[in-house]
Amino acid sequence: MINDHYEVETPQYVVLGSNILEEKLKEINILKRIKVALIVTGPTKTREYGEIVKNILTDMNIKVFTYSLSNAFDKMQDKYINEVKSILNIAFQNNARIILGVAGGKVFDIVKACSELLSVPYISIPTAASHDGISSPIISYPIFEVISNKIPLKSSRVRPPIAILADTAIASKSDRRLLYAGCGDLIAKFTAILDWKLAHKRLKEKFNEYAAAMSMLGFKIIKNRRKIINLATEKSYRIVLKALIAVGVAAGFVSSSRPLSGSEHIFSHTLEMLSYKYGFRPALHGEQCGIGTIIMAYLHGKNWRLIKNILKEIGTPTNANELGIEEKYLIEALVTSRRIRPTRYTILNERNISYEEARKILYEVEVI
Template sequence: MSTLVQRRHEIELPKRILIGTDVVNEVGNTIRQLDLGSNAIIITGPHVYQKYHNLLEESLERSKIEYNFVIVKSSTADDAEHALEEARAYKPSVVIGFGGGKSIDIAKYVAFKLGVEMVSVPTAASHDGIASPFASIKGVNGPVSMKVKPPIAIIADTRIIAEAPSRLLRAGSGDLIAKLTAVRDWKLAHKLKGEYYGEYAASLALLSARHVIRYAITIRRGGIEAAHIVVEGLISSGVAMCIAGSTRPASGSEHLFSHALDMIAPKPALHGEQVAIGTIMMMYLHGGPWKRIRRILRKIGLPTTARELGIKDEYIIKALTIAHRVRPERYTILGESGLTWEAAERIARITGVID
């Protein structure tokens, strides 16, 4: 099924991956070992800064690395530009992304624009941008997945990640289960549009989904072991994106639905929660085992209904009807003309997302 339509395929991968308890203490010496200079900018969010800034500071100070923090609240294009200007003034030799998906996305963007390496220090296992070579930046017409560089190092402290609200770890599992429909959409685009399809990258993405399905009960319980399992899956999905050279193995119609919700819902839920619900509905459209997906999400403790997501039914339906327009170049099961209001409502009702 692999099509070698790409004449030249360049794959860039992270160089160092550290997963374990208290590895946050090794950020400074990793920067030294990888020869990334001695002037770091740390992009983080206000909560994570408050909770954990001292841990990172101690590690950097031990390695005699100067640092400054840039605090970001979201990952809009405006926030990314502001962070870039603030960071530029410090002339950093390396950028550290410290926090959830939004901080890591902005850190990747800033590092890319400044032409320096980026170190990913996730404090939550809530998304697979931890290791991917893309920065998801929210523009006025929806999110853009900008091709940047993969983080040169990933330092995932499972003690910090296990301490984060359990909802975040479950959301990360949701982002991985989404690969089940993302890969189906990718295959469909290959068959109908002749798009490049990489079987190896697709298999790796699916493996990360199967990994969390296998450990659903452990993940629901939370704790350090669960954090370790989910982080490994998220990193391997990120590597699948590095290999594919696109977010195709990780993002399909279920992601388009979530991006659409982000654009229209007054208070969107977590990325991983939204894509998980999207996976139920898109699997139904693909004619696949959508009830099984719903059972797995329940087992993990993820929301499976609009009510549990905290989003009104009308936004779910509306998001389904506009999802195909979010990234028109990305062909999925939603086709080129998308779903009518009636069809969207029917799908959401049949799958139990709305009642």
């Protein structure tokens, strides 16, 4: 007997297309049964899309409450905890039976945490193509750490959205910088899979070749279609959204974020943590992951220049200047990354990098 079992969790309904939102929202079965819904949006333009979704749901005789996250650039800890608490309150008081996330990236971490804490499903309506959080059943590591510190949230691995409605007519109106950042998050799969293989080799960590292959496919599609993506037409958004959804779904094949996130993500998380410590503004998640992938590909002894060239042709930052983060923070991030997530074995665990070495590495890969 093989003493192991295999579990796959995927969204029930995924639609990607142009101007599909209204028609497809009305086809989702659960929305035909529930009476109260809660929409969670980001702080800026996504609020408008939240209104559109609200009108559609109201048309379906659903009572709708909306919560928009604040734009405050204050301390990470208070910000996320307060947002989660506010959403939980609204949902409790009004007996909301479903959450609809209408947003680009990080908002989905909050939506996932609330969906889990309330035991209600959520629907993902991405307004940009910037992040695989739109489809993955994972709360990103730093946000999970902050929330679970104060609120009893058991695992960063949550259920996938029951539906994903990705309307390219909406996403293509977002800033192209978000699109290029989404590509950074996909290019990151190159080193994420290398790290996963390394952990399998060194620690016998479980490796799932299907999830890994799907994740790598996300990388390859972006690599092969980088010129079209750079044009930032609706087709570009379609390519990137499709890849982001596919890799996020692949994470549902395993019980961790391994297929999505390796040392390059740890580097990005570290930068984010340093930004709260020193008060500088971090870059976009996918942009930081893209830079991380260049560095980690170098540490893995792989063709980092290829990674750099792909990112460059897409339009994603490839150095400190383009990223808008001072060299000293990038150096500190590289030195301290290996301490940030000790339970995740990556190439960072294979050597202790000093400040001087970090500077040399970043110089060599032309990040500084």
